[in-house]
Amino acid sequence: MEPGPLGGSRPAERRPCLSSRLGADRAASASLLSAAGAEPGRRPLAVAAVLPAGGCGERMGVPTPKQFCPILERPLISYTLQALERVCWIKDIVVAVTGENIEAMNSIIQKYHHERISVVEAGVTRHRSIFNGLKALAEDQPDSKLCKPEVVIIHDAVRPFVEEDVLLKVVIAAKEHGCSDYDLEFGTECLQLALKYCHTKAKLVEGSPDLWKVTYKRDLYAAESIIKERISQKICVVMDTKEGEEPVGHLLEEVLKSELNHVKVTSGALCHASGDLEQIISEQCYNFVCVNIMTSDFQETQKLLSIVEESNLSILYPVVVVSVHFFDIKSVPLSQKMEDLMWIREFAKEVRKRNILLCGLLICYPQDEQKLQESLRQAAIIIAALIKERNSGLVGQLLVA
């Protein structure tokens, strides 16, 4: 296996669009969007978004502007772009950043395979940055590849948890109430400006508590925990055996289900045509427990790592892979088994470059039923800790349950 560079060299896989994945929601969006402004037979409403991101984040107390602060090593603004990108009916997304950050912004777009994004230079104030974004969307720009939209969503670059439903409400309200673009800001400051200078009938659309803004350092901590929690909701247990063939892998799966009761535990097999694993990856599962039973080495883990690397899954989030091995303390000394598995250190170093966090887990396999349950429970606690913390400092370690 020859890991390549993280981004750039691979074909950009089209990410699943939120509303195409959720069939019912898509129909609802489509009907609402056409109800919002279209006569029968007219093309769907053209929507774009402008993200002012020229701030310096002085309240954060850190030197990096907050929109560029890393969460799990990825800049905050990339999470916001990801949230907007998932909404198919937003045709163009324009980001306004200061001149000195344009290059960095373009690198972010490339590294994380963002699509439909244009970068413009920010103005000296937030409103001037919004104006620059709107200008880029206007059709009087001769060399522009952007479509002139009917509605523009103005969205803070530091509100990463925006959902499609609130964006839809904003667009419909804009169409119905004829607000100016400024009114679409989720705040009151802009509504007041609209009232004062434009005498426009502004409409305040209620957001959800998730729509909060990253302002202080504590918000960055909160955002990190929320993101970690979201990507820790699913674990896929990969086994080289079929059900009934060798029960201990399935026992581990059962213990994971009962110990980690907020987590959805599924299983996939590599020996079948690997369709089900690809399905699990496409549903954004970022945690894999790979049970190596039939072979004494790590063939199963190697196969899994290749599939994960191929899939581009780890471009946006670090993927945790725990390579599980069983040993019977009566037949092989623990130290011998550990020595055999030391390969994991070098291997983990390699896949770390591709944002995959690999650890080994040795589970003691005593004949005593009760002791086995205790070992498996201990294994589940260790797996939960590795998935929760997602700390790259622990990659390559061989843990023992």
Added chain:
Amino acid sequence: MEPGPLGGSRPAERRPCLSSRLGADRAASASLLSAAGAEPGRRPLAVAAVLPAGGCGERMGVPTPKQFCPILERPLISYTLQALERVCWIKDIVVAVTGENIEAMNSIIQKYHHERISVVEAGVTRHRSIFNGLKALAEDQPDSKLCKPEVVIIHDAVRPFVEEDVLLKVVIAAKEHGCSDYDLEFGTECLQLALKYCHTKAKLVEGSPDLWKVTYKRDLYAAESIIKERISQKICVVMDTKEGEEPVGHLLEEVLKSELNHVKVTSGALCHASGDLEQIISEQCYNFVCVNIMTSDFQETQKLLSIVEESNLSILYPVVVVSVHFFDIKSVPLSQKMEDLMWIREFAKEVRKRNILLCGLLICYPQDEQKLQESLRQAAIIIAALIKERNSGLVGQLLVA
């Protein structure tokens, strides 16, 4: 070593009081407090605090009321009590909780050795809870052991990061402006009530950004990260050698200093009269790296663990202890060394009961200078991960750098 129960059976050690530790600040508080209301020769201003804690935390989205939600396994309200307790000039602290939580509240006070706390039953509204707290402080209660205060601070149970300076400002403003107790609330709702019903000259005292309220689940995440960060600021490296005697322990200390540049790294020795280690513990260092060089086993770590256990340090926060061992891959096989150190698993299980998180760390000690530096750097990364995450799921593991 015979670990006893976590709380209760030991003599409650008096915790250092914030303003007695900070000499200059103490003088300032004393002079401000006497300036605030006292004629020459008069006794210092009597101050108490009331914490309404009868809410059910419905916005949190979790079944436990937010003031009882655990952070590092300790309920949030205990952190708030700790913040108020550190302020010497607050004589009494009255907590109002619902009838069903009185027993739990008393257990919290006992388990975490809180002092100067009284518990009263909450009313049906927040203001009635405050009223119940004030009633307990009034001198017309015949069996009360509380002193009747001149100023009462009303403080939310879910604002754990309150500092002495803002409390002092509030007390001085109360004395100068003659506000009612309700006005001391850090919000506007109560100020409006005071204006409407009491025609009282309310005064709004500016707080710091740290004075935020835990309202949503994300705030609990933020609070946990802030607390973890605060107790990860200091690492004490404990060695069984003197400077110059065996350089590798000191090399590790140097690498820790350069790799973890936000952390204060100090060192203490156990072989001297252990005064300096006790000093470090009294200054609230919650992270220890114990280097075992002179003895091939874990005598040094055992000594350190005894001292930490004796000190009551781990009552409020989990203490991380990393037992470091060096091995020369040419003279002893890694597997042999690992086998020798497997005792750590059982030992960690024991001290875990006392809120001490013990892990082992084996550092490869090659002759090559550059490779040694790389091993030490790797060790620093692992130590940083263990201290940052403070995850009890990883205790007893033997990690390799």
